[in-house]
Amino acid sequence: MAQQKRLRGLAQNLKDKASVIAAALSTKRHLSSVRVHVLRATTHALAAPPSEETISAVLAVGHGGSHRHPRACIDTLMDRLHTTRSATVALKCLYTLHNVVVKGPFVLKDQLSCYPSYGGHNFLNLSTFRDVSDLESLELSSWVRWYAAVLEQTLTVSRILGYYLNDSCESQEKKKTLVVSNASNADLLYKLEVLVGFVEQISHVPDSLHLQRNELVYEVVRLVGENYRSVQGEIFLRVEELGERIMEDFDVGELNELVGYLGRLEESREKLLLLFVNRRKNNGFWELVEKTKGKGVAKKKEIEGKWLAVVVSGNAAELTRSTNPFLDPGQQLSPVPRLSFATVR
Numbered sequence: 451m452a453q454q455k456r457l458r459g460l461a462q463n464l465k466d467k468a469s470v471i472a473a474a475l476s477t478k479r480h481l482s483s484v485r486v487h488v489l490r491a492t493t494h495a496l497a498a499p500p501s502e503e504t505i506s507a508v509l510a511v512g513h514g515g516s517h518r519h520p521r522a523c524i525d526t527l528m529d530r531l532h533t534t535r536s537a538t539v540a541l542k543c544l545y546t547l548h549n550v551v552v553k554g555p556f557v558l559k560d561q562l563s564c565y566p567s568y569g570g571h572n573f574l575n576l577s578t579f580r581d582v583s584d585l586e587s588l589e590l591s592s593w594v595r596w597y598a599a600v601l602e603q604t605l606t607v608s609r610i611l612g613y614y615l616n617d618s619c620e621s622q623e624k625k626k627t628l629v630v631s632n633a634s635n636a637d638l639l640y641k642l643e644v645l646v647g648f649v650e651q652i653s654h655v656p657d658s659l660h661l662q663r664n665e666l667v668y669e670v671v672r673l674v675g676e677n678y679r680s681v682q683g684e685i686f687l688r689v690e691e692l693g694e695r696i697m698e699d700f701d702v703g704e705l706n707e708l709v710g711y712l713g714r715l716e717e718s719r720e721k722l723l724l725l726f727v728n729r730r731k732n733n734g735f736w737e738l739v740e741k742t743k744g745k746g747v748a749k750k751k752e753i754e755g756k757w758l759a760v761v762v763s764g765n766a767a768e769l770t771r772s773t774n775p776f777l778d779p780g781q782q783l784s785p786v787p788r789l790s791f792a793t794v795r
Contacts, residue, residue: 499545574602649678649718
């Protein structure tokens with residue numbers, strides 16, 4: 451088995467080199483360099499993720515004056531992602547695409563967001579990906595499916611928010627705070643639901659957490675962790691704003707939504723702690739979630755208590771009408787005085 455694995459690794463290494471040479475000798479000179487950069491970033495070698503220099507070379511494609519190169523870059527990455535049967539290559543393609551989203555130039559991000567399927571659920575088309583070449587590849591396949599779903603959700607969140615998650619300059623943060631404070635309850639709750647969905651998707655991480663010892667998987671989790679921290683910040687802004695509004699202008703329907711979303715968030719916490727076990731914990735975030743959920747539940751009980759009082763009062767008034775046959779239908783309802791036998795003559 452070990453010898454077969456070594457032979458397979460050798461064959462894949464030769465295949466990678468042959469692909470790079472073929473791309474370099476392509477007659478389409480203006481695109482051959484783009485393909486070479488992509489191939490070097492997505493080799494079959496499992497030992498390590500693409501180097502910083504390799505990723506930088508891919509991202510540099512977006513800094514040229516032509517729009518043909520960025521489009522060719524995304525098309526080449528997608529083509530390699532959808533034709534490979536190797537879990538390692540697929541994971542590296544996703545990692546490279548994720549770097550485009552996190553720190554790539556706008557033109558590359560734009561090409562990715564406008565990919566022919568126009569984003570949405572499963573637009574990366576990897577929900578059934580499975581590499582059965584060996585046990586490790588089979589386990590790695592579940593990470594490919596999970597990572598693809600997380601990346602899809604990242605793009606969905608960015609599209610709905612109107613900006614990319616990692617845009618965190620000071621002016622952008624002030625703008626976010628202003629937008630949140632001026633947003634309606636419906637808008638805040640809608641975007642909170644999308645953000646909670648992103649956190650839930652991360653929490654669906656494969657059970658084979660031991661694969662984080664693999665350097666490639668470790669880097670994938672690190673990059674996802676950066677997005678998770680950004681989403682925590684987005685959720686914090688909205689939960690804090692909604693928490694201040696609970697006592698003023700919330701109806702029961704909105705309270706049900708808020709309490710439900712925060713409950714789903716809390717259900718994801720345990721798996722997130724396991725995934726990011728050695729990373730900085732944001733206890734203030736979870737304390738705010740718990741506090742706001744508690745306020746929502748208390749306000750909901752208060753409103754329901756008032757409703758119950760109105761219903762009981764209404765039933766009592768209706769009972770008065772049915773037991774007093776001399777009361778005109780249009781006459782204001784009033785309690786029937788109780789008779790005392792001492793006054794009856």
